Amino acid sequence: MRRLNRVFLYDDGAARALKIEEIAKYLRKELIKVGVEVRGNPFAFYLLQDKVSDYARKIASIKIQDATKKWSSEQEPLYGEIEYEKKMILGKTRASGVLYDGLELQRLFFEVIPGRERSLQFVHIVFSNRLFATWDEHERRYHARVNLCGIPSIISTTGLVEAPAKPRGYYLLRQQYEMLGKDLLELKNSFKGAFIDYEDLRLTEVMKGYAMQSVFYSLVGDPFCQDKGCRLYNAHWQEELIFAQIESEYEFCQRHMSFLEELNEY
Amino acid sequence: MSTEKIEVKEDKTIKELVGEMSLSSAPILLELDGEIFYPDENYDRKIQAGNRLTVIPIIAGG
Numbered sequence: 139m140r141r142l143n144r145v146f147l148y149d150d151g152a153a154r155a156l157k158i159e160e161i162a163k164y165l166r167k168e169l170i171k172v173g174v175e176v177r178g179n180p181f182a183f184y185l186l187q188d189k190v191s192d193y194a195r196k197i198a199s200i201k202i203q204d205a206t207k208k209w210s211s212e213q214e215p216l217y218g219e220i221e222y223e224k225k226m227i228l229g230k231t232r233a234s235g236v237l238y239d240g241l242e243l244q245r246l247f248f249e250v251i252p253g254r255e256r257s258l259q260f261v262h263i264v265f266s267n268r269l270f271a272t273w274d275e276h277e278r279r280y281h282a283r284v285n286l287c288g289i290p291s292i293i294s295t296t297g298l299v300e301a302p303a304k305p306r307g308y309y310l311l312r313q314q315y316e317m318l319g320k321d322l323l324e325l326k327n328s329f330k331g332a333f334i335d336y337e338d339l340r341l342t343e344v345m346k347g348y349a350m351q352s353v354f355y356s357l358v359g360d361p362f363c364q365d366k367g368c369r370l371y372n373a374h375w376q377e378e379l380i381f382a383q384i385e386s387e388y389e390f391c392q393r394h395m396s397f398l399e400e401l402n403e404y
Numbered sequence: 405m406s407t408e409k410i411e412v413k414e415d416k417t418i419k420e421l422v423g424e425m426s427l428s429s430a431p432i433l434l435e436l437d438g439e440i441f442y443p444d445e446n447y448d449r450k451i452q453a454g455n456r457l458t459v460i461p462i463i464a465g466g
């Protein structure tokens with residue numbers, strides 16, 4: 139088990155319902171001897187003003203246009219796309235409807251973190267509302283993700299809504315609603331509570347578990363747990379994530395609880 | 405896959421190392437002497453016998 143020095147939380151335009159200070163408070167409670175610091179937007183935090191345009195261009199160039207085509211470094215972004223990303227960095231707009239290559243996005247965040255802080259002893263967690271995906275070589279398509287653990291770890295509030303599958307019945311009924319031209323909001327309301335939605339009041343509580351996945355990634359090299367009731371469970375269904383993060387009678391399984399106890403004893 | 409420590413047996417480049425470990429297309433970071441870097445941005449970098457590297461996989465969830 140690795141010693142942790144500090145946890146840094148960043149806000150890359152995450153959902154309004156996400157209370158990052160509350161997550162910091164939670165982490166301070168769970169990781170008694172590790173400092174937790176809240177920073178703002180990672181690009182705005184680290185970059186000098188004259189570099190913002192460069193990074194806006196870089197981010198605009200990692201957009202995924204077609205989920206069945208792997209991202210290529212030759213993509214040239216349009217002026218409007220760069221301006222949009224500039225506004226995102228400066229907090230003047232929030233991402234919507236754009237899909238990014240997750241690994242490339244993470245690489246851009248990595249670039250701006252100073253070398254002295256690039257270490258697994260520092261846990262960097264970026265909360266973002268950018269939707270990102272990773273390429274699946276076997277299926278030859280992108281898959282939307284909730285989190286990507288690395289340096290930094292990125293957690294997407296949009297990915298939390300879009301990536302884990304909703305109840306099967308929802309998709310069946312959605313087809314019918316679309317065919318009949320019925321209001322999809324009505325359908326969503328009939329499934330209210332069965333999945334995490336945009337600006338959901340449960341968002342912060344759920345994200346505490348995902349933040350802990352990033353912590354365990356640095357701590358033991360593996361962010362996940364097989365126990366469906368543990369906050370480290372890698373949920374692929376909304377039902378699973380709601381159970382692991384909210385409904386389970388315990389927060390962590392015995393094994394992961396003992397890691398935390400050991401960490402807090404140092 | 406979780407982090408793995410390896411000891412380099414003979415002098416080589418980063419590109420040769422990741423090729424031998426079949427990690428050329430895997431999303432990973434490497435740590436050497438406290439420095440963490442992307443292997444594909446350091447392919448020509450030389451590592452020596454006895455160097456200890458940590459392979460840090462990037463792990464996606466959800």
